[in-house]
Structure formats: C-alpha cells, structure tokens
Amino acid sequence: MNAFGTQQNPQLNGHGELQHLLTIEGLPREVLMRILDTAAPFTEVAEREVKKVPLLRGKSVFNLFFENSTRTRTTFEIAAKRLSADVINLNINTSSASKGETLLDTTDNLAAMQADMFVVRHASSGAPYLIAQHLAATGRDHIHVVNAGDGRHAHPTQGLLDMYTIRHYKTDFTQLTIAIVGDVLHSRVARSQIHALTTLGVPEVRVIAPKTLLPTGVERLGVRVFNDMREGLRGVDVVMMLRLQNERMQGALLPSTQEYFKSYGLTPEKLALAKPDAIVMHPGPMNRGVEIDSAVADGGQAVILPQVTFGIAVRMAVMAMLAGN
C-alpha cells in the first residue's frame, strides 16, 4: 500500500518512451532490447575512417561529474562526439559544489546555457532523479538526463553494455546461469546488472559475496545468494566480477585484501568450476590480485576489453534514442 506515493516514475514520458535513463529497474524488456539493437550498428561507426554520425549535431551534452571518474566520463564523451554533439565536461566537486552551490542551482545554471542532455555522476543515490524531477517541475522536459552512476543505486549504461556483451557471446539470455561476484552492497553496477538480467529472462542470477558485502534482503531482487564462491561458480555461463574499493578494508567489512582474494578472488582454479566456455566480465578498473588474478584477467575467457568497446556503442544508442524521443 503506497497510499501517498504521488511521485511518478520520471524516466518514462506519457507515451511510455524513455525520457531519461535513470535506472534499469522497471524498464520493459522491449525497451532494453531496443537499446541493444540500436547499439549494434554503432559498433561499426568506430571501425570507419570517419568515426562520426550526425545524429546529435548541434546538441549540447553536459557531462556533470559530481564524483570523479575519468573512465566513464571519457566513454560518454567519445560516444557523444561520435554522434557529433558538442560536449562540455564539468568536474563539479572541484568547482561550484565546494563553493556551496546546490545541485539544483548548478542544474539551473547549466540548463540556462541551453543544454540538451545531462550525463550525471553523483555520490548520492537518487541524485539524477532529483535533477529529472526538477527539470519536469520547471517545464524543461526537453532536457534529458542520463545516469552515469549514482551512489550505490544504479549505473544503467554499464548494466546495458554488460547485457550487450553477454548477448554478443551467448545469444540467448533465457538459457543462462550468471554469477555476480563481489561487493554487491556498495555496487550500483551490481544493482543495474541484476535488474537487467532478471528483466531479460535469465533464469538464474547468483550473487557471490561474504555476508558483509551483501545488502539485507538482496534475495528479494530475484537472485540466489552464495557465500561460497566455489559453489556459486559451479556450471555458470558468465562470471561478472565487481570492483572492490580499497576503503572497504576499513570499517570492519573485510579483514584484508589477501583474505578476500583467497575466498573471493577469481583464479584460474576457481574459474575452472564454471562452464568451459564461460566468459569473465569486469566493469573496471580492475584490482589485480584483489578480486581477480592476472591470469584470468588476461586469459582467453576474459571479455573485459570488448566490454569497453561495446560501452561506447551502447552509450551512443542511449543518447541517440533519448534525443529522438
């Protein structure tokens, strides 16, 4: 009973089309598939002599990064530039926010510079929702918001590029067993992956982690929980590793990186428990020797670099679709 929930899901417009991309949760399967299908031809753009299409010509894309991330910001920047957009990068934790300007003041100022799209990275879960709701409340629906990672909540383009990668190697989602390994508690990537995989009909999604790195009630997201990595990897088609932040060693979540690697690091020996043709994914940047052994990261089953390449195509697809809606 959500008797007083008057808020609308701000990511879909009146026609059920994507107005913003804020999370994968609640998006219909068809929308996810359409994004993946749209991304496919964009992979070819990168192989051309002139790596550009004019879909976003004359549009201004603002990368609003309230939290540092060179990698994600760069892939969004490349994606927008290949669509011929003008890209403006703002690292806000080093500018206005430190002067006390609020998130919405910053948004208003940039909107006044005729932005067409905001790509937002923020340390607080839900920050892109606040921006999207504010734009709607102030009649600026023409500006689209793409969530480039908010707190522990969501990183939808990462989730989508992971789906693109899986489809590329495995074709049929409904035949797969997939394990997500590592710090699910703090991971926006894991949440987006879980929603995407369950929406696309993957019959068994597993999460593998020590109890300190799993959110309470995670099984209600539709996953099977394993605390023993060997058991959890048995027979899987895809292993999705998560990055372990070094600061997790403080705060009594884990005793040491060594012990973590022993129990939850992906080694060739543990990977051998998965299906022989299993693929290994990682959202990057990797901590070799912490969550993944170099022999696996550089081995034949890893598809970590193709993930990066596909990521650009998927982000191009998302931006092109939003601009078209």
Add this chain to the structure above:
Amino acid sequence: MKIHIRNGRLIDPASKTDKLLDLFIAAGRIVGVGAAPAGFEANSVLNATGCIVCPGLVDLAARLREPGFEYKATLESEMAAAAAGGVTRLACPPDTDPVLDEPGLVEMLTHRARLPEFAHVHPVGALTTQLEGKSLTEMAELNEAGCVAFGQANRAIVDTQVLLRAMMYAATFDFPVWLQAQDPFLARKGVAHDGEVAARLGLAGIPVAAETIALATILHLARETGARVHVTRISSAAGVEMVVAARAAGIAVTCDVAIHHLHLCEMDIGFFNAHARLDPPLRSVRDREALRTGLASGAINALCSDHTPVDDDGKQMPFDEAEVGATGLELLLPLTLKWAQEVKLPLVTALARVTSDPARILGVKAGSLASGAVADICVFDPAAAFRVSRENLRSQGKNTPFLGSELPGRVRYTLIGGHLAYDGTLN
C-alpha cells in the same frame, strides 16, 4: 469572556464521555458540561452542529525551531499551525540552537510563547550539556524554569555510564527522561530502514537492531535506576514487544509513535522522495502494522506529530543529503482520525492517544473537558476533508510526505485557555 459551545458531540476521553452535550466556558475554564451554571450569559456562542468537541490536542513532539533556526520556522508561524491543527499544548525537544540546556534559554522561550493565542509550551530540557552526552545539565534549575522532562532529542548518549548517571540523577528528583532508542553505531550513515527498499535503491540502511539494542540498554538502566522513562518515536514491531514485556516486568516505561510511522512504510520512499527521509526511518509494512495495533491497544501510549519544519533548500537534495523530518502539527488530528477509521477504533479511545494520554506523560493537568478544567478545546468537523497542500499549511515547513492527499477531519474552532485561537469558519 463567556463562551457557549452549542450542539456538538462532546468526546472527553478522560471521562470516557461521548454524547451530545453543550459546553460552557468562563474566565478561561470550563464551567458547565451539558448544563449552564446559574446566571450564565454567553458573550459568544460557537455553533458545533455536526462537529466533535474534544480536548485540545497534546503533542509530545513539536519543533518550533526557536531559537536558532528561524529561517525554517518561527514561533509565530508554528503556533498558528498548532492552533489550526487543534493542538493546544505541546512539548518541544531541546535540539534548538543553542540547545535548551540553560535555564535562561528555557525562560526566554516560555516567555516568548506566553501569548493567549499560542498553545501552552512545555520545553523538554537537555539531559546533557549541548546534547553531547558527556556532562549533566542543571536539571533542577531547568525544571524551575519550566522543563517538564529531560531528553536528548534525536541524539544518543553513547557513553552508557553517562546515561546511567543521567537517569539516576533525573530519578533523584523524579524527573521523567525522554529518550529515542537508536544505537548510533548501527545507525551510522544510515538513511533508510535496512530492508528491501534500501537494498533496491542503494541507500545505507538502519537495521531494526539499532532500535532494539538501544531499547534494551535503556530498559535495563530504567530498571536499575527506577527512572521514569518515556521512549520517543518507537518504530519497530520488535521495539513495541520489548516495551510491553518491560512494562509487564514492572518497569515504569511509556512510549510514543509519530504520525508518519503509523501510516507510512519504507515503500513510501518511492523514487527517493526526500519528504520520507525521517528519523527513525520508515520501516517495513509489518512494523507499521504492529505500531497501529500497539497504539490501539495502548501498548504505545501516545501519538505525536514529530513536527519538524524544514525549508525547501533542506529537502531539495539527494535523499541521503536531505534534512530529516516532516511538518506535522496540522496533520496530527486528521491522521489520528484516519487511523481510527482504518483500525475501527472508537473515537473516544483514538482521541485519548492525542489528548488525555499524552497529558499524563507530560504530567500536567490537561486533556480533559471536566468542569473546572482549563478550556483547551478543539472543535472539528469529522465529515469535512483536509487537503494537504502548500497553501493550506500554516506551518512555515511545507515538507510532508502527505502533500497532495485528502485526510479526514477539519478543525472549526480551537480554544486555548478559553481564548478563541483559531476560527475555521473565517476561511
């Protein structure tokens, strides 16, 4: 000024009365129930046809934001909200700036609040200096200045030895101690109930154990010290069970719940609605059901508004950065009525939880319509609806998860000490 409240349905929970009875008021007091005293001639007749006449509401937690946070609310704005909500008496937590830990501050506040159209204000004094949980305040002096109880607002005393001594010292004078049960370590950085919604939205959780562990400490020390303990804003089913068990074991403990926790749950966070950022957090549906049942049975003694006006800037932030709290003075009566309807509780019992029961916890003679009582009275139309909107709220705080909803009951008149503090017929 002699007032005749005519033709209303009088509900007085203190005497378990529910009857069509007129009420007669003179010199600020009730002088006749049902029949006018000899020679009574009213200067003013208030028509209560179709209305319920009950004692003015007693709210155990209303932040007036003075001193220190006048940009969020002022005494004037919040007293207007209280009167419009039928609240005639309220306790305000000590978390002002400066905190209410010195007699001079308490005197200044009670002096400022002493206007005929203002609700009676009972400051809750700080139990420790600056609410820091380190040294005791001058409780006896603060009591003389007007503090009815001592508490920590939403700040915990981390050092259990200080807590023990604070409770011992308060017990020396038989001063009540009001404490929120929330372990600060388990609640650290948490912004939502540690459950399904927090897991989904990626919000840091506060487990129920934060409440039960703190509650266990408080209850043990209450037994040890004999202090009269009132647990504020209980939020979980397990917490209610513990209070019931403690009471059965002979520990003098009372508790209250806030209107939000009675009606909402973690799901109401929706898409990061900052209005649902509350302390303690909104918990599961099961917890909410236990709170509703517990309040009906009397296991939970009182319902309060936990009124916390916050300005828009404080709420237009990402969920985890937003300020906690919701405005509530004007919602206390409607949400009491809504709860009573939903759990099918007689009004005389439901209204006790916001009148005579909290008055008993405050330790003041109030919340009654007996002849001779101070004329603090609320007259409301139970059939009319109150639409919660920014325009309709008199509180300076427009922050409530109930914005946009229609709730039962609209106040027609509020009398404070026989003074007509609010006249809803003028709207």
